[in-house]
Amino acid sequence: MTTRTPEPQENGLVIVPARYLGRWIAAVAVVGILLMLIYSMFANERFHWDVVGEYLFAAPVMAGLGRTLMLTAISMLIGIVLGIVVAVCRLSANPILSTAAWAYSWFFRGTPLMVQLLFWFFLAALIPNIGLGIPFGPQLLSIDTNSVISPFTAALLGLSLNEGAYMGEIVRSGIRSIAAGQTEAAKAIGMSRLQTMRRVILPQAMRVIIPPTGNETIGMLKYTSLVIVIGYSELLTSVSIIYSRNFQTIPLLIVAAIWYLAVTAVLSVGQYFVERHFERGFTPIKGKKPAAPAASATGPVTGPTPAPSIEPELEPSK
């Protein structure tokens, strides 16, 4: 957006930037509608902004928010780790591993999350004891299922296992986006499969993996409200408990929405920085001529100081 007056070029000609009248009209219209919306919301008494203010930082709301954040963070963490494992298994040459990974994705993507949550919660009714032992052989260890499956663990199991299935597909598409030449180059310098995955493939695949993972995290933030069905209370449950008592439904839902929006904003900022980190080396579009970045501005790390400029003139060093 340059608004300076056009200066004559060397050849005496003046460059007049193109003007886009349509863009200006659209911009004015959008800003106008937005202002009207905001005004009508704040001027409308039935929104009860005083109640919103009253409950925004109320202790039960804060506690609910805390649990939402914890559930989101832990479920996503487990989901991502599971996703990487599932993706690697899916792409493995071992047919049993890849089929198992496929079946896992199929099952957990194919059933409603709410059913999965209820299933985990009622696990105790189905399988009263969780045992560790040899199939058809002796039992080595046995625990009462009820003692391990609390609403929290059921919520965590349900959310993270479901997430793992989706993350598996995301990670797999990321891995597949990396050209085979990268794996070959890594192999050719003697890297093991694990080293290749960790040092070469995944860091590059991250560029493809991060944006949908951001989506998943923001989705998870809101999916956590499903755990209401198994009696775990998070942000939305907390406000619903309050409005069922004082009937201030809309203001309390606004309280929840404000927090969801705030957390989403923070997550988006975080995503920006994570994306920027993995953009390392990719930012300049592959061009014929190097853009000569400020490489020589900072001195070399260690080792022999390179001569200021050694151009493609070759002297065998030995």
Place this chain on the structure above:
Amino acid sequence: MNEPVLRAHNVRKSFGHLEILKGITLEVQAGQVACLLGPSGSGKSTFLRCINHLEKISDGEMWVHGDRIGYRRAGNKLHELKENETAKQRASVGMVFQQFNLFPHRTALENVIEGPTIVQRKSRAKAMAEGMELLDRVGLADKYQHYPSQLSGGQQQRVAIARALALKPKLMLFDEPTSALDPELVGEVLEVMTSLAASGMTMIVVTHEMGFAKEVGDVVHFMADGQLVESGSPRQVLEDPREPRTQAFLSKVLA
């Protein structure tokens, strides 16, 4: 002590029913620069990839510096090596690809020290010092902090050569290292390879650069249809080929 650096005996390779290598027998002596010529699809790349076990040979035997590639012999049985054991064998063979295949998320120096630090577990400081020396050797010491996307094709290929050299290989494989380059960038890469040959490195070079084969090559092998058709000195094979298939190929390339 006359063990050749590479000994391939009756090497065969099939993909499904298609036999790509039909029994290649070839030796490369220490310090030799062997150039591999042949029409497209004749199996040159496949042969190179078999040498460092990126491809498993279907039949025959192959040794690098006396080490059998991909297998361990016990009695009259050949035991296939595990993935991580072949990974170690690969480190003694450097490979340079047509498409460079540098790691785009690492700088030139980081590309070079990746093998020494991660595979050979050298200290980072030592690897960096040696890496800078190698970059200097390929004329890119001042570009050590550049990412591959900030380098020209010729510069990327020189970094790729430095990366392969960083593992101190006994044998260097080049698969058409200049074919993806703009004509004006070919020279700088060939120069690096020439000086590498002069330093005594054993090299197998798949190339269409007849000038390089003639001036730097010690032997030229001509391959067609998965077979070694003719081998000899560059002068003999390139200027006075005996086999009709070699003659036909050269007349097309040199036309």
